[in-house]
Amino acid sequence: MKERVIAIIGNRPIILVAPHGADDVNTDIVAEHAAKILSCCVVANRGFQRSNDVDVERDKADCNKINHCLSEVVFEEFLKPILKFKDKITQGIHQNKNPIKNMYSPYETVHLFFIHGCGDMVNKEAKEQVGLIVGYGLGVKKDSLTCDVWRKNLFVHLYRKFSKNGDIFEGKCGGKYAGRNKNNLNQYFRKKDMDVRVQSMQLEIPYSFRKTKDNAIDTANLLSSVIMDYYRQGKFELEPNKKLI
Numbered sequence: 367m368k369e370r371v372i373a374i375i376g377n378r379p380i381i382l383v384a385p386h387g388a389d390d391v392n393t394d395i396v397a398e399h400a401a402k403i404l405s406c407c408v409v410a411n412r413g414f415q416r417s418n419d420v421d422v423e424r425d426k427a428d429c430n431k432i433n434h435c436l437s438e439v440v441f442e443e444f445l446k447p448i449l450k451f452k453d454k455i456t457q458g459i460h461q462n463k464n465p466i467k468n469m470y471s472p473y474e475t476v477h478l479f480f481i482h483g484c485g486d487m488v489n490k491e492a493k494e495q496v497g498l499i500v501g502y503g504l505g506v507k508k509d510s511l512t513c514d515v516w517r518k519n520l521f522v523h524l525y526r527k528f529s530k531n532g533d534i535f536e537g538k539c540g541g542k543y544a545g546r547n548k549n550n551l552n553q554y555f556r557k558k559d560m561d562v563r564v565q566s567m568q569l570e571i572p573y574s575f576r577k578t579k580d581n582a583i584d585t586a587n588l589l590s591s592v593i594m595d596y597y598r599q600g601k602f603e604l605e606p607n608k609k610l611i
Contacts, residue, residue: 497532
């Protein structure tokens with residue numbers, strides 16, 4: 367039987383997650399390839415197809431919904447590996463016996479990125495080419511930020527540094543790309559199991575940047591460069607020009 371979910375531990379305190387790899391074309395490839403370059407953890411859903419209801423016998427579940435992820439089988443296959451990797455990072459535990467090679471430090475920050483796909487219609491909405499949309503919990507009445515604002519600013523700055531095609535946008539307050547809904551997996555460590563050591567972002571990749579395997583690999587190469595510099599840098603004081611969608 368083909369595995370519905372792949373979960374691979376890595377050497378850095380970074381976790382890449384593809385909740386809709388079975389539906390959002392090649393987002394699993396983006397996550398897996400970037401994780402290989404970064405030597406970080408990856409959890410990619412390849413088998414559960416997006417659905418309003420959980421039916422594991424028919425490979426149906428929405429792995430971006432917290433309530434679906436808490437159902438027994440989806441939890442065991444998909445959410446549990448994410449939590450396991452998070453605990454290993456925050457507790458300073460690692461399988462690598464080489465003390466020189468990027469061992470985790472106890473209580474280390476977990477950098478968590480949820481990799482999604484959106485359609486190219488975002489270009490029309492933005493009136494320019496969109497390369498990526500980052501969601502971090504902006505709300506209409508109240509924000510529920512899943513990462514420090516300076517970290518989002520750093521990520522945006524670095525994406526613009528490395529990207530040659532398309533600009534980076536931020537999910538607007540309460541919009542579908544904000545990663546704000548209380549049942550959105552990006553909110554898990556704020557709404558369900560509060561842990562400020564987890565800094566998470568939801569990344570939406572337009573179709574044109576993942577429509578073929580080669581496109582997906584190019585996007586993974588770009589993201590890995592951005593995430594590596596993001597991981598290596600400390601406090602960031604600048605506030606880049608904000609574009610909302």
